[in-house]
Amino acid sequence: MMKKQARLLFTLFIAAAFLTQCTQQSGNNSGNSSGGALASSAAERVYVKPGDYDEFYAFISGGFSGQLSVYGLPSGRLFRVIPVFSQDPEKAYGYSEETKPMLMTSKGFIPWGDSHHPDISQTDGTVDGRWVFLNENNTPRIARVNLKTFETDEIIEIPNSAGNHSSAFVTENTEYVVAGTRFAVPFPQKDMPISDMKGNFKAALSFIKVDPQTGRMNIAFQIKMPGFDYDLSHPGRGKSHGWFFFSTYNTEEANSLLEVNASQNDKDFIAAVNWKKAEEYIKQGKFTTQKVRYAHNIWDHETHQAHTKWETEVKVLDGSLPGLVYFLPTPKSPHGCDVSPDGEYIIGSGKLAAELTAHSFTKMLKAIEDKAYAGEAYGIPILKYEAVNAGAVKNPGLGPLHTEFDGKGYAYTTFFISSEVVKWKLGTWEVVDRQPVYYSVGHLMIPGGNSRHPFGKYLVAMNKITKDRYLSTGPEVCQSAQLFDITGEKMKLLLDFPTVGEPHYAAGCPRDLVHPKTTKIYKLGENKHPYATKSEKDAHVVRKGNEVHIYMTMIRSHFAPDNIEGVKVGDKVYFHVTNLEQDYDVPHGIAMIGANNSELLIMPGRTETFVWEPKQPGVWPFYCTDFCSALHQEMQGYVRVSPRGSNVPLSWSLDGEKPGE
Amino acid sequence: MKTSRLLMIAGALLLLSLFKLPLWNITLEAPQYPTPLGMNIHINKITDVKPNDVKNINLLNHYIGMQEIPEHLKEFDMFPYIVIAMVVLGVLIGLRAGYKWFLAWFVLMAVLGLAGIYDFYLWEYNYGHNLNPKAILKFTDAQGHPMAYQPPLFGTKKILNFTAHSYPRAGAYLMFLGMFLALVAFFVGKKEKR
Numbered sequence: 001m002m003k004k005q006a007r008l009l010f011t012l013f014i015a016a017a018f019l020t021q022c023t024q025q026s027g028n029n030s031g032n033s034s035g036g037a038l039a040s041s042a043a044e045r046v047y048v049k050p051g052d053y054d055e056f057y058a059f060i061s062g063g064f065s066g067q068l069s070v071y072g073l074p075s076g077r078l079f080r081v082i083p084v085f086s087q088d089p090e091k092a093y094g095y096s097e098e099t100k101p102m103l104m105t106s107k108g109f110i111p112w113g114d115s116h117h118p119d120i121s122q123t124d125g126t127v128d129g130r131w132v133f134l135n136e137n138n139t140p141r142i143a144r145v146n147l148k149t150f151e152t153d154e155i156i157e158i159p160n161s162a163g164n165h166s167s168a169f170v171t172e173n174t175e176y177v178v179a180g181t182r183f184a185v186p187f188p189q190k191d192m193p194i195s196d197m198k199g200n201f202k203a204a205l206s207f208i209k210v211d212p213q214t215g216r217m218n219i220a221f222q223i224k225m226p227g228f229d230y231d232l233s234h235p236g237r238g239k240s241h242g243w244f245f246f247s248t249y250n251t252e253e254a255n256s257l258l259e260v261n262a263s264q265n266d267k268d269f270i271a272a273v274n275w276k277k278a279e280e281y282i283k284q285g286k287f288t289t290q291k292v293r294y295a296h297n298i299w300d301h302e303t304h305q306a307h308t309k310w311e312t313e314v315k316v317l318d319g320s321l322p323g324l325v326y327f328l329p330t331p332k333s334p335h336g337c338d339v340s341p342d343g344e345y346i347i348g349s350g351k352l353a354a355e356l357t358a359h360s361f362t363k364m365l366k367a368i369e370d371k372a373y374a375g376e377a378y379g380i381p382i383l384k385y386e387a388v389n390a391g392a393v394k395n396p397g398l399g400p401l402h403t404e405f406d407g408k409g410y411a412y413t414t415f416f417i418s419s420e421v422v423k424w425k426l427g428t429w430e431v432v433d434r435q436p437v438y439y440s441v442g443h444l445m446i447p448g449g450n451s452r453h454p455f456g457k458y459l460v461a462m463n464k465i466t467k468d469r470y471l472s473t474g475p476e477v478c479q480s481a482q483l484f485d486i487t488g489e490k491m492k493l494l495l496d497f498p499t500v501g502e503p504h505y506a507a508g509c510p511r512d513l514v515h516p517k518t519t520k521i522y523k524l525g526e527n528k529h530p531y532a533t534k535s536e537k538d539a540h541v542v543r544k545g546n547e548v549h550i551y552m553t554m555i556r557s558h559f560a561p562d563n564i565e566g567v568k569v570g571d572k573v574y575f576h577v578t579n580l581e582q583d584y585d586v587p588h589g590i591a592m593i594g595a596n597n598s599e600l601l602i603m604p605g606r607t608e609t610f611v612w613e614p615k616q617p618g619v620w621p622f623y624c625t626d627f628c629s630a631l632h633q634e635m636q637g638y639v640r641v642s643p644r645g646s647n648v649p650l651s652w653s654l655d656g657e658k659p660g661e
Numbered sequence: 662m663k664t665s666r667l668l669m670i671a672g673a674l675l676l677l678s679l680f681k682l683p684l685w686n687i688t689l690e691a692p693q694y695p696t697p698l699g700m701n702i703h704i705n706k707i708t709d710v711k712p713n714d715v716k717n718i719n720l721l722n723h724y725i726g727m728q729e730i731p732e733h734l735k736e737f738d739m740f741p742y743i744v745i746a747m748v749v750l751g752v753l754i755g756l757r758a759g760y761k762w763f764l765a766w767f768v769l770m771a772v773l774g775l776a777g778i779y780d781f782y783l784w785e786y787n788y789g790h791n792l793n794p795k796a797i798l799k800f801t802d803a804q805g806h807p808m809a810y811q812p813p814l815f816g817t818k819k820i821l822n823f824t825a826h827s828y829p830r831a832g833a834y835l836m837f838l839g840m841f842l843a844l845v846a847f848f849v850g851k852k853e854k855r
Binding site for chain 1: 696712713717720724797798
């Protein structure tokens with residue numbers, strides 16, 4: 001009897017426990033529509049507590065904005081837009097006298113650019129967080145952004161090129177950053193009939209040497225290639241270090257209605273360039289020196305000024321030099337040309353193909369050794385497709401564009417037309433997962449994705465179209481990025497966030513490579529700007545003909561001098577303003593009524609200059625534009641402007657006294 | 662050599678650390694200063710805890726009309742000589758004099774120390790009370806008197822948006838240790854005499 005009761009009680013207890021568990025589980029599920037009871041929600045995964053830091057930096061190019069935006073991952077928060085190829089009145093970039101030379105080109109001052117592919121510098125095949133290189137498509141240029149100051153340090157123009165798209169990717173020790181040519185052109189440029197394009201237009205692939213200490217760029221050589229369109233590129237790494245791969249389209253060399261005429265060949269090429277061989281040819285003097293003129297704009301950290309250096313020569317190697325370039329036949333106008341972290345596979349994304357093509361680097365070397373040629377194009381050997389091909393991902397989706405890798409044996413490819421990201425396995429070529437994106441994804445980015453060591457935790461898909469995804473802003477709506485968690489078997493969509501400009505491509509790295517090393521202030525003692533005023537007592541005004549130079553200082557919460565008289569209509573007034581602060585995050589700004597220019601936003605310890613040409617007699621105010629302190633509103637001053645020919649003497653003061661007297 | 666003499670000499674020599682290590686520190690914390698501002702007070706100078714701290718403290722203080730922290734004080738001329746004199750005196754006493762002199766040295770140090778602290782208080786008082794009449798921000802206390810911004814002599818005090826901490830630093834601690842050793846030397850010497 002007792003035994004039976006005990007058993008009954010025991011059974012009831014078990015049942016009760018089971019019921020409780022069921023209730024708890026359903027409770028969990030209601031708050032978490034996907035994933036098991038233990039998996040945290042997407043919201044928790046992207047939530048970065050106030051005051052905490054994101055795990056990764058994402059440097060997302062702005063496409064037609066010409067800039068580079070800095071986001072945190074996984075939060076998707078925007079921290080800064082770094083002006084690179086376009087003027088930015090907020091930061092006076094391209095407006096201040098110091099930064100204007102950054103946008104100088106052989107075609108004059110170009111206020112806008114089309115920024116495409118950021119890539120972080122590497123050491124030993126790993127991103128090192130020192131610089132971001134960024135290419136400009138329209139006026140072929142490459143910029144180097146400094147990740148200590150988050151400013152553009154250098155912009156180099158690329159001669160003989162048009163449409164610098166297959167750029168700005170770096171080799172695994174940042175030996176080179178490359179530039180390409182998406183629109184074949186006469187090389188060198190000349191006046192000729194467009195219809196004579198075939199065989200007469202050429203395309204330059206440029207290898208720009210990067211100084212390992214300073215980052216300073218210099219075009220080492222250009223390879224003169226057949227007049228195809230060189231679309232994207234990636235460096236070999238590990239075993240394939242020393243090679244660079246460029247995808248091509250329009251091997252038909254059509255000059256009109258390319259959407260049809262450049263889509264006729266069953267296979268275009270991936271060009272495999274042996275840059276170590278190129279270095280040998282340069283050493284042996286097998287190059288021609290071409291006279292050119294291009295701008296090389298360099299920011300000087302000591303004088304806080306950019307200057308343009310005019311370069312006049314470039315070394316050109318012919319692409320048909322033996323062993324320098326091989327063509328790998330790749331189906332249907334390949335766009336992306338991505339190299340696996342071990343350097344073995346080169347993935348060609350035939351935009352119009354029903355499959356993704358994977359070439360093997362090992363097979364390619366063998367094919368070269370065996371001379372397994374299918375023919376040649378303008379003297380460059382075409383390797384047999386079967387001799388280099390490692391496999392294909394069959395029917396993966398429509399419109400493949402780009403592939404990145406997680407370092408765990410998987411690859412992720414974007415599909416523009418079917419609007420999805422597809423995960424597949426390297427070597428077996430089987431599709432493992434596919435997730436929709438909203439909508440029409442272009443590039444994708446895994447931090448460290450273009451290196452031997454990707455950080456395979458997050459994937460950012462960058463979408464060209466958003467339609468109904470956000471609150472409407474009229475006919476023109478934002479583009480977006482979407483964050484996926486890729487730590488599991490299946491990709492999980494975590495976050496969807498709008499971006500600045502078109503998020504063309506991105507580069508990412510762990511925060512510790514950058515965050516602890518950033519510049520906080522510019523040391524006043526090291527400021528070598530020729531117009532710097534390092535102490536309030538040195539503030540003064542000088543007239544040189546019709547030029548008036550104001551040596552002005554700013555510190556909480558006043559300008560010195562803040563009263564200036566003796567300026568005349570017709571004068572060209574230079575405000576050389578030095579921020580005397582030496583405290584973190586205390587910038588001051590200055591704006592002058594009637595200046596046909598932007599404000600200046602001056603960081604502690606820096607000197608910047610803007611020009612004002614007063615057109616009307618009167619007393620005109622200027623003021624601080626950055627909310628610097630409790631007395632920010634009081635940070636203001638006046639300039640008295642007298643008519644032309646007036647004899648009001650030049651004078652300046654602060655609180656009724658000439659500074660320093 | 663007797664233990665008491667060794668202790669006395671060691672105690673006197675510890676004062677030499679004052680030429681390297683700061684005596685005192687004042688640290689200012691505020692919401693806008695997640696990394697606080699701070700200055701170290703040495704026997705011969707006032708220094709930044711991190712670059713530009715003193716400059717930035719002065720910048721903030723100008724709003725409430727406080728004077729700039731001086732780069733030079735007359736005390737800075739005297740203190741090093743006093744310290745050297747006490748070291749020499751302490752070593753000589755340790756080598757030659759009877760144990761009672763150890764106590765005398767300790768008492769002299771204590772008197773000089775108190776005088777130093779009083780001097781520091783006077784400077785702080787002046788610094789906190791002697792304000793520019795054209796100060797940008799003028800606050801009054803509950804009684805309507807102009808508010809003073811004197812930092813604490815020892816301890817922590819809230820001054821407007823800042824929390825000021827004022828505490829001894831390594832130099833002072835080593836000096837205290839030196840004085841303590843002299844006191845111990847006195848008692849050990851007394852025992853040895855017996």
